[in-house]
Amino acid sequence: MTRPTRVEIDCTTGIETILELTDAEIMEMEERISQHKKEREMREAEEVAAAALKDSAKAKLVAGQPLTEEEAATIIL
Amino acid sequence: MATSYALIASYTVPAGGQSTIDFTSIPSTYTDLKLVYCVRSGSSFTGGYATITLNGSTSTYTNRYLVGDGTSTPAGGGGASNGTSTYHRIVGGISGNTATASVFSNGEVYFPNYRNSNYKSYLGMGIGENYGSFGFNISGVSTRTNGDAITQISVGNYDAGVLLQNSTAYLYGITNS
Numbered sequence: 001m002t003r004p005t006r007v008e009i010d011c012t013t014g015i016e017t018i019l020e021l022t023d024a025e026i027m028e029m030e031e032r033i034s035q036h037k038k039e040r041e042m043r044e045a046e047e048v049a050a051a052a053l054k055d056s057a058k059a060k061l062v063a064g065q066p067l068t069e070e071e072a073a074t075i076i077l
Numbered sequence: 078m079a080t081s082y083a084l085i086a087s088y089t090v091p092a093g094g095q096s097t098i099d100f101t102s103i104p105s106t107y108t109d110l111k112l113v114y115c116v117r118s119g120s121s122f123t124g125g126y127a128t129i130t131l132n133g134s135t136s137t138y139t140n141r142y143l144v145g146d147g148t149s150t151p152a153g154g155g156g157a158s159n160g161t162s163t164y165h166r167i168v169g170g171i172s173g174n175t176a177t178a179s180v181f182s183n184g185e186v187y188f189p190n191y192r193n194s195n196y197k198s199y200l201g202m203g204i205g206e207n208y209g210s211f212g213f214n215i216s217g218v219s220t221r222t223n224g225d226a227i228t229q230i231s232v233g234n235y236d237a238g239v240l241l242q243n244s245t246a247y248l249y250g251i252t253n254s
Contacts, residue, residue, distance in 0.1 A: 004096045004239060006231075011086045011248065012102040021096060029096065032163055033120065036236030040122060 004029065050074065081252035083107075088246050094119055094239030097130075098246045099231040103191075107250030110188040112230055114169075114203070114246045117181045120238025122173035124205035124213060127184055128166040130231040131197065131221050138165035142201070142217025163235055169203015170215045171234050174241070176207040181244065184215075191227040196220050 003020040010017070021029065057071035085107075088098050103110065118125055169184030184203020191197065198220045206212035232246050 002093075005093075006097040006099060007088060007090075007095045008099045008101050009086045009088050010102045011100050012104060014086065016088065018095075025096075033236050033238065036120075036122075036125070 080254065081107075081250075083250045083252075085110075085248045085250045087248070090240050090242050090244040092242045094241050095244075096239050097231045097233040098240065098244075099133075099229060100246070100248045101229045103228050103230065103248070104250070105192050105226060105228075106252075108190065108192075108253050109251040110191050110227065110230070111249040111251060112186045112188070112232065112246065113183075113249065114185070114232050114244070115181050115183050116171055116232070116234070116244035116246070117176070117241045118171050118173045118234045118236075118238045119241050120173050120234070120236050121175055122236070123176045123207055125171050125173050125238075126167040126205075126215065126235035127169040127171040127182065127201075127203050128163055128233050128235050129168050129186055129201070130166055130233065131227055132223075132225060132229045133231070134221075134223070135163070135166070137222045138219060139222060140165050140167060140217050140219035142167060142215050144170075144213055144215050146213040166219070167215065167235060168199075168201030168217065168219065170205030170213050171203070172205050172207060173238070176205075180206060180208055182206065188227055188230075193226070194224040196222050196224060197227060 004026065005018050005020050008017045008019060053071055054074045057067050057074050060067050060071065086100055116127060168186050170182055172180045172182045182203060182205050186199055186201040188199045200218055202216045204212060204214050
């Protein structure tokens with residue numbers, strides 16, 4: 001399998017050098033990919049929950065029903 | 078007003094992609110630097126973050142940024158001082174490989190007084206978008222709490238996916254006297 005590479009552009013000479021990532025760099029890259037995926041999934045779950053709370057708060061306001069504290073916190077005054 | 082605005086170096090990513098674009102041996106003949114990029118990530122997401130690294134070091138960064146898409150409440154983010162996480166090197170948005178084909182993200186980062194011995198503050202702004210189905214803008218200020226002159230700037234993306242073919246980066250030198 002081809003190793004990922006990075007490019008160095010020497011701004012003084014203009015020479016471009018393609019360098020393969022080291023084992024340590026590849027491992028760090030894979031950890032970041034995994035970590036970012038977890039953070040993204042957590043953030044998406046939070047956004048879905050926040051949207052559900054907002055919808056519930058709106059429905060209750062329209063119906064004249066009391067809101068929970070969490071629902072009330074979604075209202076920006 | 079700048080009296081000189083010169084292209085120092087540029088790069089276009091060929092087929093196969095590159096994990097980062099690294100401008101090295103940056104000359105010390107300018108007052109400020111400006112990095113302009115247009116990139117797309119090979120990672121499986123629609124929108125993510127562009128990052129930069131200075132002088133090959135991943136430590137001593139602080140940043141505060143704002144994320145806005147025009148519909149949701151703007152979010153903020155950033156890292157504590159002397160941060161070492163990639164999170165602390167976010168400078169803008171980036172379109173990922175599940176965005177519509179051929180969509181690239183644009184951004185720029187301005188480095189004033191890159192040669193002096195003070196901490197290095199810089200301003201970044203970049204967008205991630207997907208042909209009208211979504212778009213977001215990240216604007217932020219960052220500081221590297223290190224007084225070394227900037228001699229190397231690397232462009233990458235937060236989750237380490239490759240920068241795809243036809244991604245570009247341009248480094249400009251700006252002189253004001």
